[in-house]
Amino acid sequence: MPVFQHRHFVFAAFLLAALCGAHFVSSRAIAQRKAQDFWQPLRPANEANEMPAGLPFQTLELANPDQQTAELRLDDGSVEGGGLQDNLIVVNRLTPPSYPATLQRVRILFPTFNNQPDPTGKAIKLLVATEGSGSGTAPAFAQYTQINTTVPGTSLTNFFELTIPNGPTITSGDFYIGYQASAPHLGVGFAFDTNNSNAQAQNRSYISLDNGASFSVIPVPTGGVSAIAMMRAIVTLPNVAVAPAIDVIPAALNFGNVSTSSSLDLPLTIRNTGAAALNVTALNTSNIKFSFLATTLPFTVAPGAQQIATVRFVPTAVQSESGTLTIVSNDPTRPSLTVPVSGAGFQAGSNAIPLTSGAAQNGQIAGAAQSGTCALSLQQFTIAVPAGVASLQLTLASAVDVDLYARFNTPVVLQGGQVAADFRAESLTGNETITISPTTTPALQAGTYYLAISNCTTATANFTRIATVNTNTAGQITEELQADDGSPENGLSGGGAFFVNRLTPSRYPSKLQRVRIFFAQFSGQPSPSNQQIRLLVFSNTSGNALPITPALMIDRMVTIPTITTAQFADFDITENAVITEGEWVIGFQAPNPANGVITVIDTSSTFQNRSFARANTGAAWSPLTSNAMIRAVSLSGTQPSCTYTIAPTSQTFTAAGGNGTVNITAATGCAWTAASNATWLSVTSGAAGSGNGAVGFTAAANTTTSSRTGTLTIAGQTFTVTQAAQACTY
Numbered sequence: 001m002p003v004f005q006h007r008h009f010v011f012a013a014f015l016l017a018a019l020c021g022a023h024f025v026s027s028r029a030i031a032q033r034k035a036q037d038f039w040q041p042l043r044p045a046n047e048a049n050e051m052p053a054g055l056p057f058q059t060l061e062l063a064n065p066d067q068q069t070a071e072l073r074l075d076d077g078s079v080e081g082g083g084l085q086d087n088l089i090v091v092n093r094l095t096p097p098s099y100p101a102t103l104q105r106v107r108i109l110f111p112t113f114n115n116q117p118d119p120t121g122k123a124i125k126l127l128v129a130t131e132g133s134g135s136g137t138a139p140a141f142a143q144y145t146q147i148n149t150t151v152p153g154t155s156l157t158n159f160f161e162l163t164i165p166n167g168p169t170i171t172s173g174d175f176y177i178g179y180q181a182s183a184p185h186l187g188v189g190f191a192f193d194t195n196n197s198n199a200q201a202q203n204r205s206y207i208s209l210d211n212g213a214s215f216s217v218i219p220v221p222t223g224g225v226s227a228i229a230m231m232r233a234i235v236t237l238p239n240v241a242v243a244p245a246i247d248v249i250p251a252a253l254n255f256g257n258v259s260t261s262s263s264l265d266l267p268l269t270i271r272n273t274g275a276a277a278l279n280v281t282a283l284n285t286s287n288i289k290f291s292f293l294a295t296t297l298p299f300t301v302a303p304g305a306q307q308i309a310t311v312r313f314v315p316t317a318v319q320s321e322s323g324t325l326t327i328v329s330n331d332p333t334r335p336s337l338t339v340p341v342s343g344a345g346f347q348a349g350s351n352a353i354p355l356t357s358g359a360a361q362n363g364q365i366a367g368a369a370q371s372g373t374c375a376l377s378l379q380q381f382t383i384a385v386p387a388g389v390a391s392l393q394l395t396l397a398s399a400v401d402v403d404l405y406a407r408f409n410t411p412v413v414l415q416g417g418q419v420a421a422d423f424r425a426e427s428l429t430g431n432e433t434i435t436i437s438p439t440t441t442p443a444l445q446a447g448t449y450y451l452a453i454s455n456c457t458t459a460t461a462n463f464t465r466i467a468t469v470n471t472n473t474a475g476q477i478t479e480e481l482q483a484d485d486g487s488p489e490n491g492l493s494g495g496g497a498f499f500v501n502r503l504t505p506s507r508y509p510s511k512l513q514r515v516r517i518f519f520a521q522f523s524g525q526p527s528p529s530n531q532q533i534r535l536l537v538f539s540n541t542s543g544n545a546l547p548i549t550p551a552l553m554i555d556r557m558v559t560i561p562t563i564t565t566a567q568f569a570d571f572d573i574t575e576n577a578v579i580t581e582g583e584w585v586i587g588f589q590a591p592n593p594a595n596g597v598i599t600v601i602d603t604s605s606t607f608q609n610r611s612f613a614r615a616n617t618g619a620a621w622s623p624l625t626s627n628a629m630i631r632a633v634s635l636s637g638t639q640p641s642c643t644y645t646i647a648p649t650s651q652t653f654t655a656a657g658g659n660g661t662v663n664i665t666a667a668t669g670c671a672w673t674a675a676s677n678a679t680w681l682s683v684t685s686g687a688a689g690s691g692n693g694a695v696g697f698t699a700a701a702n703t704t705t706s707s708r709t710g711t712l713t714i715a716g717q718t719f720t721v722t723q724a725a726q727a728c729t730y
Contacts, residue, residue, distance in 0.1 A: 071107070072096060072175070073232040074201040075193035079156045081221060082111045084181065084189030085524065089208040091127055091138060091178030091215070092231045096170070101235045103128065103167030106177050107159040109191045109230035110151050117187035119151045124188055125180040128164055132173035136203070139176055141212030151188060159232065177233050180212070194224030199251040205229040244303070245274030246331040248339055253290075253325075255313040255343030256414030257378070263314040265293070268339065270309055270327060272301040279330045280307075287323030289314055290341045315345030318378065344378065344414070352382045352411070352450060357469040358693035360686045365402070367458040374403065374456040376419060380411055383467040387446040390470040391437040391506045393479070394423075394451060398430035398463040401456045406434050408445055412452035419454070426487035428566065430461070433480060439504040441608050468690065470506070470668055476637040477690070478513070479506060481584065483610040483627040484602035488566060491522055491598035492624070493590070494615065499599040500587030501630040502540060502610040505579075507637035512537065512554075512577040515586055518600040518629035520566035526596035529562045533597060534589035535571055541582035546612055546621040550585065553577045560597070568631070586632050602627045642670035644715035651719075655726045657699040659684070664693045664715050678710025681721055702726055 072094035106126065112118060126147040129139040145168075152160045168175075181188040192205075205228050206215045218227040249269040258264045272278035278301040283292040293310040301307050315321060325339040355361065368375040385392055396404040405412045405421035412421045422442055425432035436444045455461045470477065481503035492499065515535060519528045537554035540546060558571050590597045599613075603626040611628035612621040645665040653660075657680075664672060664686075673688045674695040685696035695714050702708060702723045712719040 068237050069104070069234060070097065070237050071232055071234055074196075074204050074228045075230050075232075076196045076198070077157075078193060078195065079109065079111065079191045079230060080194040080224065081192040082113060082189050083192065084113060084116065084185050084187070085209070086183035086185050087181060087211045088185065088190070089127065089141075089178065089180040089212055089215075090190045090218070090229045090231075091129075091144075091176045091206050092229050092233075093131075093136065093138070093204040093206065094175045094177060094233050095134065095173075096175070096235055096237060098237050099171045100169050101175075101237050102169040103164050103175055103177070103233055103235055105161050105163050105167075105234040107161050107232040107234065108179065109156065109159050110154045111156055111189055111191040112154040113187060113189055116189070118154065119187040119189070120153050122151050122186045122188050123182050124149060124151060126162060126164070127176070127178045127180060128168065129176040130168050130170050130173065131176060132170065134173045138206040138215035141208070141215075144176070144212075156191065159230070161234070175233055175235070176206075178206075178229065178231055191230040192218075193228040193230060194221050194226055196226040196228055197249050197251070198226075198247065200247070201228055202226060242275035243333075244272050244276045244278035244301075244329070244331050246278055246280075246327065246329050246334055246337050247271045247273050248327070248337060252340040253311055253342070254414065255341070256420065257344050257376075257411065258313055258315050258413070259411070260315050260318065260345045263312050264343070265310050265312050268309045268311050268325070269306050270301060271306040272303055274331070275303050277302055280327060281330075282326070282328035283309065284326040284328070285323060285341075286326075287321060287341070289316065289321050290323050290325065290343075292325070311341065313341070313343045315343060318345045320344045352380045355381050355383045355451070355465070355467045356694055357383065357467060358686075358689040358691050359695075360464050360466045360689060362462065362464050362685055363453075365453055365455045365461050365463065367455050367460055369458075371458055374454045376412070376414060376452060376454045381451040381465070381467070382448050383451065383469065384448055385444065385446055385469055389444065389446075391435055391479070392444060392449060393466075393468045393470065394425075394434040394436075395466045395468075396425070396430075396432040396453065396463055397465075398461045400430050400459055400461045401428060402430050402432065402461050402463055403427075403454045403456060404432040404434055404465075405452045405454070406436065407450045407452075408442070409447050409450075411450045419452075421452070424485045424487070426485055430463070432486060435479060435482070435506075437504075437506045439506075466689065470691075476635060477506070478633065478635055480516070480631055480633050481505060482631040483608040484518075484629045484631075485627075487602055488518060488520060488600045488629055489603040490601045490626075491520070492601055492613065492628070493522075493525075493594050493598040494613070495594045496590060496592030496616055497594075498536070498587065498589045498614045498616075498621075499628055499630065500536065500546070500585050500612050500621075501628050501632075502546075502583050502585055502612070503632050504583040505634050505636040509578050509580045509636075509638070510584070511635045512573045512575075512584065512586075512632060513635055514573060514633035515571045516568045516631040516633065517571070517588060518566070518568050519560060519563045520598070520600055521563060522596065522598055525598065527563060528560050528596045528598070531560050531591055531595050531597050532557050533560060533591065536585075536587055536589060537573075537577055538585050539579045539582050540585045546585060548618060548620060566600070568629075584632050584634070587628070587630050600629045602629055642667060644670070644672060644717060646714050646717045646719060649717070649719060651721055653699045653721065653723045655702040655724050657701040657723065659696065659698050660721075662695045662697070662712070662714055662719055664689070664695065666691055666693075666715060672715035674712060674714045676710075676712055678708075678721075680708070680723075681710045681712060683712065697721075699723055 127144040129144040203217045205218045207218045208215045220227050281298045322342040327337045365377045404425040406423040407421045423434045425434050535558045538550035538552050611624040614621050651660050668691045671690040680700040682698045707725045709722050
C-alpha cells in the first residue's frame with residue numbers, strides 16, 4: 001500500500017507573508033500542505049533570483065597561494081517566505097569544506113514586509129558561535145558572541161556583508177551565525193528559502209522563540225522542501241587541490257502508482273558542485289523495473305553544470321517495488337552515489353470496484369505503517385457519470401481520520417510522494433464530502449470518476465462511502481457549497497478586514513440554511529473563542545466583479561463558539577435568504593483588532609478563484625490566490641412529489657439465513673431511509689440515500705424449531721422476510 005507524508009505537520013507560527021494588507025500565519029493546531037502560492041507574494045515581481053541552484057559552498061577568490069576565501073551557504077538564492085516576531089532569533093549551521101577555517105564576514109538578506117516599518121537602521125544583535133563536534137546541536141545562547149549593529153538595508157536579491165572583528169577559527173565542526181530582532185521588532189524580519197531540494201542543506205537553520213532559552217530546527221513549511229534562512233558566511237580556508245563533487249536532485253525518486261499496462265518517466269538531475277570536471281562512467285540499477293533510459297557513457301559534467309538523466313519505472317504486477325540507482329563517477333569523496341527509488345504497480349481495470357449511485361457501501365482500509373504518514377489504498381472505486389447531470393456528490397464516513405480523493409477518467413495515484421487527484425477532501429476528521437458540478441474547477445464531465453481513500457492513522461479504518469449522481473436539475477437537495485478541500489494550511493489575518501467566498505448552488509431557487517466558517521487557534525495569537533464577528537451575506541450575478549457596496553441580505557453580529565480544536569463553526573440562518581439566479585457571496589468582517597480571528601486558508605487544493613478580501617468598508621475587493629474555508633449549506637431546487645417503489649417486496653430464507661438486496665425507485669432528490677424491525681434482520685448497506693438506490697440486508701440463522709417472519713421499512717414501504725425453522729434431528 002503506497003505511503004505518503006502525513007499532512008498534519010506545522011511550520012512555526014512566526015512565518016508570514018504579506019498580501020492585501022493582511023498577514024499569513026501558520027497554525028500550530030491545523031494541517032499543513034502545499035504553500036507555494038502562500039510564499040510567492042513576499043517576492044517583488046520585478047526582482048530576479050540572485051543565484052542558480054544551491055551549493056553547499058562556493059569558492060570566491062584566492063587570498064594567497066596557501067589560502068583561499070570561500071562562501072558557506074545553504075540557500076539557493078531565491079526567497080519564498082519570511083517571518084518576523086519580537087526577540088526572534090534565527091541562526092544557520094555552516095560547515096566549511098576543509099580546516100582550519102576562519103570566519104571573516106557574514107552575508108545576510110534583509111526583507112521588507114508589507115504593512116510593517118522599514119527595518120533599515122533598526123538595531124539587531126549579530127550572533128556568532130562555534131561547535132567543534134559537528135553534532136548538529138545548536139550552542140546555548142550564552143556561547144554566542146553578540147555584536148550590536150543595525151540593518152544596513154533591504155532587498156530580496158542582494159545580500160549585505162557585515163564584518164566580524166577577530167572572527168573565530170575552527171579546526172573541526174561548524175560555525176553558527178545569525179541575528180536577533182529587538183522587541184518590538186520594528187519590521188526586522190528574516191527571509192527564507194523553502195524550495196531548495198539540496199539534501200546537504202536541510203535541517204541546518206535553527207530558531208529560538210524564547211529569547212535564546214532553547215533552539216530547534218525550523219520545520220519545513222507546507223508545500224516546501226526546505227526551511228533555510230538567507231544567511232551566509234565568508235571564511236578563509238587552506239588552499240587545496242580542486243576536485244569534482246557529485247550531487248543529485250531529487251535525492252530519491254518516488255513514482256507513486258503506475259498502471260501495469262504503462263510506464264512512467266521521471267528526471268534525475270546530476271550536478272557537479274565541485275571545481276573540476278565530473279566524469280560519470282556507469283549508471284546501474286538494483287531492480288530492473290527501474291532503469292536509466294539510453295545515455296551515452298561516459299559523460300562529463302563541467303564545474304557548476306548539470307545533466308538530466310531519465311529514469312523509467314515499468315511495473316509488471318500489482319505490488320510495491322523499490323531499489324537503488326547507483327551513479328559511478330570520479331568524485332573522490334563519493335565515487336558511488338546511490339539514489340533510492342520506489343513505486344507501485346496498479347491495475348485500474350481489474351482493481352476498481354464500480355459503485356451504484358446513491359447506494360451506501362461499507363469497506364475497510366488498513367492503517368499506515370507508521371504514525372505521521374497516510375496509506376493510500378490500491379483498491380479504488382468508479383462511478384459512471386452520464387452527460388447532462390447536475391452534480392456528483394461523494395461522501396465518506398469513518399470513526400478515524402480518512403481522506404477522500406476523486407479523479408476524472410484516471411486512477412488516483414501517488415506522484416513524487418503526493419496524491420495526484422482532481423478533487424480532494426482532507427479534513428482532520430473521518431467525515432469527508434466532495435461535490436463536483438458544472439461550476440467547480442475542474443467542471444463536472446461525462447465519463448468515469450475514480451475514487452480513492454487514504455487512512456491517516458495506524459489503525460484499520462472501517463468506512464461507509466456513497467456516490468450520488470444527480471441526473472437532472474429537478475428536485476430539491478441539501479448541498480454544502482465550498483471552495484476548499486477540507487485541508488487547512490495557513491491563515492489570513494487583518495483587524496476589521498472582510499473575507500468572503502463566491503458560492504454557486506447547483507439548482508434554483510437556493511435557500512440559505514447555514515454558514516460554516518473554519519476557525520483555529522494559531523501560535524502566538526489569542527483564541528478566537530467567544531469573539532464577535534459581523535456575518536455578511538449578499539447575492540452576485542457578476543462573477544469576479546463583486547459590488548463595492550452590495551445590498552446585504554444578512555448583516556448581523558454573531559459569536560464564535562468555543563474552539564477546542566481546528567473546526568468549522570456553524571451559524572444557522574433564520575432569515576428568509578433566497579436567490580433564484582447567480583451566486584451567494586458569504587463571509588464575515590473580523591473585529592478590530594483581530595483578537596485571534598483569522599481566516600483559515602486552503603492552499604493545497606485546485607485554486608477556485610472564489611475568495612476575496614478587502615481592508616475596510618468601501619474598498620475594492622481583492623481576489624485571494626488560495627481558497628478561504630468559508631462554506632454555505634443550501635436547500636436548492638424545488639421539492640418534487642416523491643413516490644417510492646421497492647422491488648422485490650418480500651424474500652424467503654432457509655434456516656441458515658443469508659443476504660438480500662432491495663432496489664428502490666424514486667425521483668432525484670427524494671430522500672429515503674432503511675431500518676430493520678426485527679433483531680435477526682440487519683441492514684448492511686444503503687441505510688440512507690436519495691433517488692434510485694439499493695439496500696443490502698442480512699438474515700441471521702434461525703436456531704429455533706419455529707419459522708419466523710420479520711420486516712424492514714425501506715423508503716416508507718414494508719419489506720417482508722420469512723425464514724424456515726431449524727429442522728429437528730433425533
